[in-house]
Amino acid sequence: MTDFIQDLLRGLRMLVRNPRFTVLCAVTLALGIGATSIVLSLAHSVFLHPLPFKEADHLVVLWETDSNQAGLRRQVSPGNYLDWREQAGSFSDIAAFYSSSSTNFNISGGGEPERLRVAGVSTNFFQLLGVSAIRGRTFLPSDDPTDIVNVFSRTIRGGLEALSEHVVLLSHGLWRHRFGGDPNIIGKTLMLNGESRTVIGVLPPDFEFPLLAQLWIPLELNAEIVRSRNNPFLQVVARLDPNVGLRQAQAEMDTIARRSECEHPRTNAGVGVQVDLLGESHFREIRPALYVLLGAVSFLLLISCTNVANLLVVRSVTREKEMAIRSALGASRARLLSQLLAESVLLAAIGGSFGVLLGSWSLKTLLLLGPSNLSRLANVGVNVQLFGFGLAISLFTVFLFGLQPALRGSAPDVNESLNERRHKATLRADRLNVLRLLVISEVSMVTLLLIASGLLINSFYRLVNVSPGFNTHNVLALSVSLRPPNYRLPSQLRGFYREVLQRIGSLPGVLAAGATTDLPFASDHNVEELVDIGARIPPRLGQKPHALIRMVSPTYFRAMGIPLLRGRLFTEGDGTSATRLAIVNQTFARYFGPDQNPIGRQIRVAPPNGPLFEVIGVVGDVKSFGLSAGPSPEVYGLYLQEPWLDMTLVVRTASEPRTLASAVRSQVLAVDKDQPIYDVMMMEQMVSDSLAPRRFALLLVSVFTISGLILAAVGIYGVTASVVSQRQHEIAIRMAIGASRCDVIQMVLKEYIVLAAVGVVIGLLGALALTRMMTSLLYQVSTSDPATFAAAAAVSIGVTFLASYIPANNAAKTELGSMLRYS
Numbered sequence: 001m002t003d004f005i006q007d008l009l010r011g012l013r014m015l016v017r018n019p020r021f022t023v024l025c026a027v028t029l030a031l032g033i034g035a036t037s038i039v040l041s042l043a044h045s046v047f048l049h050p051l052p053f054k055e056a057d058h059l060v061v062l063w064e065t066d067s068n069q070a071g072l073r074r075q076v077s078p079g080n081y082l083d084w085r086e087q088a089g090s091f092s093d094i095a096a097f098y099s100s101s102s103t104n105f106n107i108s109g110g111g112e113p114e115r116l117r118v119a120g121v122s123t124n125f126f127q128l129l130g131v132s133a134i135r136g137r138t139f140l141p142s143d144d145p146t147d148i149v150n151v152f153s154r155t156i157r158g159g160l161e162a163l164s165e166h167v168v169l170l171s172h173g174l175w176r177h178r179f180g181g182d183p184n185i186i187g188k189t190l191m192l193n194g195e196s197r198t199v200i201g202v203l204p205p206d207f208e209f210p211l212l213a214q215l216w217i218p219l220e221l222n223a224e225i226v227r228s229r230n231n232p233f234l235q236v237v238a239r240l241d242p243n244v245g246l247r248q249a250q251a252e253m254d255t256i257a258r259r260s261e262c263e264h265p266r267t268n269a270g271v272g273v274q275v276d277l278l279g280e281s282h283f284r285e286i287r288p289a290l291y292v293l294l295g296a297v298s299f300l301l302l303i304s305c306t307n308v309a310n311l312l313v314v315r316s317v318t319r320e321k322e323m324a325i326r327s328a329l330g331a332s333r334a335r336l337l338s339q340l341l342a343e344s345v346l347l348a349a350i351g352g353s354f355g356v357l358l359g360s361w362s363l364k365t366l367l368l369l370g371p372s373n374l375s376r377l378a379n380v381g382v383n384v385q386l387f388g389f390g391l392a393i394s395l396f397t398v399f400l401f402g403l404q405p406a407l408r409g410s411a412p413d414v415n416e417s418l419n420e421r422r423h424k425a426t427l428r429a430d431r432l433n434v435l436r437l438l439v440i441s442e443v444s445m446v447t448l449l450l451i452a453s454g455l456l457i458n459s460f461y462r463l464v465n466v467s468p469g470f471n472t473h474n475v476l477a478l479s480v481s482l483r484p485p486n487y488r489l490p491s492q493l494r495g496f497y498r499e500v501l502q503r504i505g506s507l508p509g510v511l512a513a514g515a516t517t518d519l520p521f522a523s524d525h526n527v528e529e530l531v532d533i534g535a536r537i538p539p540r541l542g543q544k545p546h547a548l549i550r551m552v553s554p555t556y557f558r559a560m561g562i563p564l565l566r567g568r569l570f571t572e573g574d575g576t577s578a579t580r581l582a583i584v585n586q587t588f589a590r591y592f593g594p595d596q597n598p599i600g601r602q603i604r605v606a607p608p609n610g611p612l613f614e615v616i617g618v619v620g621d622v623k624s625f626g627l628s629a630g631p632s633p634e635v636y637g638l639y640l641q642e643p644w645l646d647m648t649l650v651v652r653t654a655s656e657p658r659t660l661a662s663a664v665r666s667q668v669l670a671v672d673k674d675q676p677i678y679d680v681m682m683m684e685q686m687v688s689d690s691l692a693p694r695r696f697a698l699l700l701v702s703v704f705t706i707s708g709l710i711l712a713a714v715g716i717y718g719v720t721a722s723v724v725s726q727r728q729h730e731i732a733i734r735m736a737i738g739a740s741r742c743d744v745i746q747m748v749l750k751e752y753i754v755l756a757a758v759g760v761v762i763g764l765l766g767a768l769a770l771t772r773m774m775t776s777l778l779y780q781v782s783t784s785d786p787a788t789f790a791a792a793a794a795v796s797i798g799v800t801f802l803a804s805y806i807p808a809n810n811a812a813k814t815e816l817g818s819m820l821r822y823s
Contacts, residue, residue: 008342008345008346010339010342012346014343015343015346015347015350021311021315022347022350024307024311024714024718025308025311025347025350025351026347026350026351026354027351027354028304028307028308028311028351028711028714028715029304029308029347029348029350029351029352029354029355030351030354030355030358031300031304031355031358031707031711032300032301032303032304032305032355032711033301033304033351033352033354033355033356033358033359033393034354034355034356034357034358034359034362035297035300035301035359035703035704035707036297036300036301036355036359036393037355037356037358037359037360037363038297038359038362038363038700039290039293039294039296039297039700041359041363042290042293043290043294051209051278051279052131052204052206052207053129053130053131053278054129054130054131055130055239056278056279057277057279058239058240058242059128059129059237059238059239059240059277059278059279060091060237060238060239060240060246060249060275060276060277060278061235061236061237061238061275061276061277061278062076062084062094062236062237062238062253062273062274062275063075063076063236063273063274063276064076064077064080064232064271064272064273064274065271065272065273065274066270066271066272067270067271067272073274074232075232075233075234075235076096076232076234076235076236077229077230077231077232077233077234077267078096078221078229078231078233078234079229079264079267080229080232080260080268080271081094081096081234081236082221083256083260084236084238084253084256084273087256087259088238088249088252088253088256089241089252090240090241090244090248090249090252090253091238091239091240091241091244091249092239092240092241092242093124093127093128093238093239094128094236094237094238094239095121095122095124095125095128095129095236095237095238096121096122096125096219096234096235096236096237097119097120097121097122097125097219097234097235097237098119098120098121098219098233098234098235099117099118099119099120099213099235104116104117104118104481104646105118105192105193105215105483106192106193106194106481106483106675106676107178107190107191107192107676114178114676114678115479115481115676115677115678115679116174116192116214116215117212117213117214117215118213118214118215118216118217119213119215119216119217120216120217120218120219120220121139121216121217121218121219122218122219123139123140123141123143123218124139124141125139125237126138126139128237128238128239129209129237131203131204131207132204133169133200133201133202133203133204134172134202134203134204134205135175135183135185135186135201135202136169136185136186136199136200136201136202137200137201138169138200138201138203139167139169139200139216139218143167143218166195166196166197166198167197167198167199167200167217167218168190168192168197168198168199168200168215168216168217169199169200169201169202169203169215169216169217170185170199170201170202170203170214170215171202171203171207171213171214171215171216172202172203172204172205172207173205173214174214174215175202185199185202186199186200186201186202187199192215193483193484194483194484194485194486195484197217203216229264229267229268230267230529230530230606231529231606237278246275246277249275250273250274250275253273253275254272254273256273257271257272257273288773288774288775288776288777289693289694289696289697289777291773292452292456292697292701292773292774292777293697293700293701293704295452295770295773296449296452296453296700296701296704296705297704299445299446299448299449299704299708300449300704300707300708300711301393302441302445303442303445303446303708303711303712303715304711306438306441306442306445306715307442307711307712307714307715307718308347308351309438310435310438310715310718310719310722311718312344313434313435313438314435314718314719314722345395348395349395352393352395432723435719435722435723436755438715438719439715439716439719439752439755439756439759439800440755440758440759440762441759442711442712442715442716442759443712443716443755443756443758443759443760443763443796443800444759444760444762444763444766445708445712445763446705446708446709446712446763446796446799447759447760447762447763447764447767447792447793447796448763448766448767448770449701449704449705449708449709450705450709450791450792450795450796451763451764451767451771451788451789451792452701452705452767452771452774453698453701453702453704453705454785454788454791454792455771455774455778455781455783455785455788456694456697456698456701456702456774456777456778457698457702458781458785458787458788459694459777459778459779459780459781460691460694460695460698460779462779462780462781463627463628463691463694463779464627464691466623466627466628466779468520468521468622468623468627468687469520469562469620469621469622469623469631470520470560470561470562470622470683471560471561471652472683472684472686472687473684474652474653474654474655474656474657475559475560475561475650475651475652475653475657475682475683475684476650476651476653476657476658476660476661476664476680476681476682476683477519477648477649477650477651477679477680477681477682477683477686478648478649478651478661478664478665478668478677478678478679478680478681479646479647479648479649479677479678479679480500480646480647480648480649480668480675480676480677481645481646481676481678482496482645482646482675483645486672487645490643493643493644493645494575494639494640494643496671496672497515497553497639497643497647498640499671500649500667500668500671501513501514501515501553501555501649503667503670503671504649504651504664504667504668505555507660507663507664507667509653509654509655509659509660510651510652510653510654510660510664511559511652511653511654512555512558512559512651512652513555513559513649513650513651513652514552514553514554514555514556514557514558514559514560514649514650515552515553515556515639515647515648515649515650516550516551516552516553516556516647516648516650517550517551517552517639517644517646517647517648518548518549518550518624518648519648519650519686520622520623520624521623521624521626521683521686521687521689521690522648522686529546529547529548529549529605529606529610530545530546530605530606530607531545531546531547531588531591531603531604531605531606531607531633531635532545532603532604532607532608533545533591533592533601533603534601534602534603534604545588545591545633546633547584547588547605547632547633547634547635548624548632548633548634548635549605549634549635549637550634550635550636550637551636551637551638551639551642551643551644551647552570552636552637552638552639553570553638553639553640554569554570554571554572554574554638554640556636556650557569557583557619558652559650559651559652560622560650560652561652562619562620562622563619563620564617564618564619565586565618565619565620566589566597566598566599566617566618567583567599567615567616567617567618568616568617569583569617569619570583570616570638572640574638574640574641575638575640575641577641579614580611580612580613580614580637580638580641580642581613581614581616581637581638581641582603582613582614582615582616582635582636582637583615583616583617583618583619583635583636584598584603584615584617584618584619584633584634584635584636585618585619585620585621585622585631585633585634585635585636586618586619586620586621586631587621587631587632587633587634588633588634588635589618591633598615598618599615599616599617599618600614600615600616601614601615602614602615603615603635605635611642613635613637619636621634622634626690627687627690627691627779628779648679649664649668650683651664657682658682661680665677665680694777697777709795709799712799712803713799713802713803714803716752716799716800716803716804717803717804717806717807720748720752720803720804720806720807720808721806721807721810724748724807724808724810724811725807725811727811728811731744731811731812734747741812741813742812744808744811744812745805745808745809745812747808748804748807748808748811749801749804749805749808752800752801752803752804753797753800753801753804755800756796756797756800756801757797759796759800760793760796760797763792763793763796764789764792764793767784767789767792768784771783771784
């Protein structure tokens with residue numbers, strides 16, 4: 001140990017005496033380890049960090065599936081949920097919850113009116129998750145007045161009625177910011193939607209499930225919803241029995257689904273069940289992006305390792321004479337090996353430490369650009385385990401790529417190494433082959449990175465140029481939710497929204513103002529309903545017509561810039577029509593067949609007892625669920641005929657909408673001063689936010705690609721410079737017998753362009769196999785896009801050309817006499 005400490009001190013002096021080598025190694029390792037720390041921190045927080053629930057690995061989510069729509073998961077109808085609770089034996093418990101913007105609460109009294117996010121949960125929900133209140137209690141079976149499930153006493157479309165149990169749980173964040181962490185909050189009553197509710201508990205600060213709710217209430221299913229099985233709006237979570245695996249549970253649920261299909265053929269035909277682990281289901285959408293990031297950072301780390309290997313191989317060549325002299329003076333091979341490995345340990349410690357620090361600093365900056373809808377990103381950081389892991393990677397890297405040069409350097413051929421003329425005359429073939437192999441490796445890996453980055457850039461460019469189906473420019477959106485007792489009658493609802501829209505529409509600078517129950521690109525949407533179109537359905541469109549139902553004002557289409565394709569739009573006079581009127585989008589109109597005119601046709605929503613509508617117009621498709629998603633069938637009804645409590649106002653302005661936001665708000669408050677206004681956003685921002693996960697993945701991959709490109713260029717330059725310096729004698733002889741500068745440059749470039757071509761071919765073949773995992777991240781771009789592959793190949797060869805041209809040109813410009821004296 002004493003000898004090794006001396007070797008460390010001697011190694012430190014050697015590194016200080018060679019600052020260029022030390023800095024290059026440290027920076028190279030720091031870039032690779034820093035990037036690895038960033039991605040591993042993200043993966044650790046998202047995937048490896050356990051969910052804050054008891055035995056979270058036993059928690060699963062149950063979804064409905066449709067055989068007519070492969071790969072689609074949807075929420076669960078109450079009737080199916082109750083069947084699963086009664087029949088499934090693979091689970092120790094099953095619970096349900098429901099959270100939507102249409103069921104949120106207005107809180108009044110004790111401060112400014114505020115709109116709060118609400119989740120209705122079955123009374124066993126918190127016990128199933130193993131979550132206890134930090135104050136008070138959670139729900140008990142005694143909070144269930146129906147002895148089935150406690151939920152909202154309402155239909156999906158018909159508004160919110162009074163609940164039989166007036167109890168509520170508070171989130172920790174709401175308790176702190178609204179009530180100042182009042183220790184006596186338990187037992188106090190809150191005015192929610194004009195009704196009093198008693199606070200029975202406060203939940204832990206790390207509980208953020210589901211959907212970052214602020215209030216939790218018991219969930220109640222009315223008999224009509226349970227019988228219909230047409231409204232899949234529940235989310236279902238279950239706890240696996242300790243003796244049951246995921247496959248066994250899936251098999252049992254498949255059996256139950258087939259049984260339900262026989263018992264309820266009208267509603268359950270083709271309906272299956274999918275069982276997913278809660279952790280995997282929760283992060284399903286970002287999983288492909290993280291896999292791509294892990295792949296990208298792995299290649300960047302390999303490029304860093306290759307560069308370190310280049311530097312160590314080159315340095316071992318330059319230190320051959322030093323090692324030979326030490327060996328001639330009596331140093332043993334073990335002593336020489338210990339010295340070289342001590343220097344490697346120091347390099348790894350320096351590079352790894354700077355890498356983790358660089359990763360921690362960069363991570364904070366990158367997270368500011370991350371998607372806001374992934375709450376766990378807020379807790380991402382480089383912890384002690386990742387710091388140790390980064391150092392371990394550094395040590396492994398340096399030992400792996402430094403061991404071979406160290407073994408060779410610790411056993412020098414003294415006679416050959418001390419023969420100065422022979423030593424300077426040529427570079428040994430085996431070492432030259434190692435350097436060539438490293439160049440090929442670097443080019444192949446950087447080609448892979450360029451292809452991955454190019455595919456994402458190409459896809460993102462196509463996506464941002466996709467039309468959402470409406471004009472997002474200068475459109476302000478804000479949500480309003482009316483609640484009893486002031487708004488019980490349909491006439492009261494119509495009166496409020498009619499007056500608000502008239503007031504807003506008369507403001508200077510406002511071009512149009514409308515209202516809708518369901519805004520495109522919103523975080524949640526109303527449930528898609530089954531629709532009876534009264535005609536034979538073309539087989540290619542499936543056997544179950546469905547549509548997203550929106551209630552809108554007559555001015556909504558003008559405010560959103562949605563084009564009319566056929567028929568007419570709503571008018572204010574249509575509110576008195578005895579016949580319910582509807583406008584459908586282009587995708588829904590295809591249900592009637594390619595040559596059929598839908599105008600004048602009648603459709604029934606939620607058959608057999610749902611309302612009947614007459615189609616009066618067809619409008620353009622709107623991408624409600626994101627730019628990358630296809631348009632869904634949609635039916636627009638007139639809110640004057642069926643007023644809703646919850647509406648979103650959309651205001652098109654002639655100038656920047658933010659300048660009119662306060663004026664619009666004041667007009668709403670002028671009609672009702674106690675009415676909370678929430679979710680104020682620009683439509684352009686909403687569309688931009690929908691691309692945030694893709695933008696974040698693209699940013700990280702691009703940063704890694706640029707870093708890898710720089711490292712590859714530096715590495716190739718270093719190898720070329722080293723090889724050229726070792727070939728000075730050969731170059732001098734060539735020039736002495738008549739070779740020109742161009743001949744020398746061409747000789748060097750030809751060799752490295754060939755190496756680059758080999759690396760590019762390997763990279764292209766690897767990309768064909770590896771980019772398949774990026775399919776879900778791409779939009780209208782093939783994973784084998786020829787233009788992207790060609791561009792990546794051109795950039796890789798171009799970088800190799802530039803990196804090798806500079807040392808070749810420098811060598812060719814050296815004076816012949818100097819080269820011969822040096823040789």
